[in-house]
């Protein structure tokens with residue numbers, strides 16, 4: 001939460017003053033995890049009614065607690081006020097039932113777990129219960145929008161709306177057109193992104209879109225370099241931070257994203273392009289299979305202690321133990 005600037009105006013007017021997004025008043029967010037709670041946060045903060053849906057009350061409670069905590073940080077940084085926070089939280093209604101959550105919605109943003117079978121099932125259900133005019137968007141990092149859309153009866157209204165983590169801070173929304181996405185759907189999502197103070201970039205539906213097609217091979221290459229003993233964790237991350245002005249090294253970023261997510265995206269690229277250059281590093285596969293997933297599991301390339309911000313290289317890679 002270091003660089004955010006909240007848009008001062010929370011009313012639903014687009015930056016050029018047009019009223020194209022006025023039709024979007026109520027938005028359902030499916031999944032209250034890392035991304036879902038961030039997406040819910042920014043919509044509620046910008047005046048939209050949000051129906052936040054997850055499979056259990058416990059996940060919803062966790063998501064709502066994170067939203068409250070992140071809003072407190074914005075208040076501490078004088079980017080928001082207690083009144084804004086109370087008003088935004090009052091716009092959020094939690095649901096555990098999809099049908100109820102989709103009632104009277106104009107847009108749904110799906111941010112459930114990255115699993116193709118799960119997303120296809122969720123989209124079938126969303127298609128069944130959402131009003132006919134409702135746009136169905138997915139926050140997927142890598143799954144084909146066209147494939148997801150083909151499981152609905154409204155392919156023209158299905159689109160990728162790919163927010164970045166942490167959502168309240170990061171400015172980009174990668175807008176992904178499926179093969180059959182209507183221009184009106186794309187325009188509505190572009191305008192909505194601008195209302196949120198984000199910068200939308202429209203891309204086509206190819207494996208990894210643009211963001212992960214470029215980012216993930218870089219992370220994978222960093223892991224291959226570590227695996228081959230070219231350099232250690234600290235050296236690789238320092239070179240990329242200080243040499244390329246990246247705010248975070250690729251191995252730390254991999255830990256932050258989750259190594260399981262990185263692995264699954266590399267597999268999508270590998271299969272989608274059929275090119276060996278996208279094959280996931282064996283070290284990445286091994287770490288995922290052994291449950292070393294990064295921040296979320298407490299250890300990846302670094303070791304994480306709750307409450308501590310100190311970056312400590314995992315014992316497995318310290319003292320050149322990574323060298324074979």
Ligand SMILES: NC(=O)c1ccc[n+]([C@@H]2O[C@H](COP(=O)([O-])OP(=O)(O)OC[C@H]3O[C@@H](n4cnc5c(N)ncnc54)[C@H](O)[C@@H]3O)[C@@H](O)[C@H]2O)c1
Nearest residue numbers: 031032033034035036054055059111112113114140141165
């Ligand atoms: N984490 C990131 O950095 C990042 C960045 C961009 C996009 N994404 C994408 O966002 C999506 C969500 O990722 P995340 O990191 O928030 O995952 P997460 O594991 O933090 O959260 C997923 C949530 O989905 C819920 N869920 C599972 N099945 C559901 C169902 N049937 N109905 C409703 N909710 C359900 C889970 O209970 C969980 O709360 C994925 O598609 C991911 O690829 C993630």
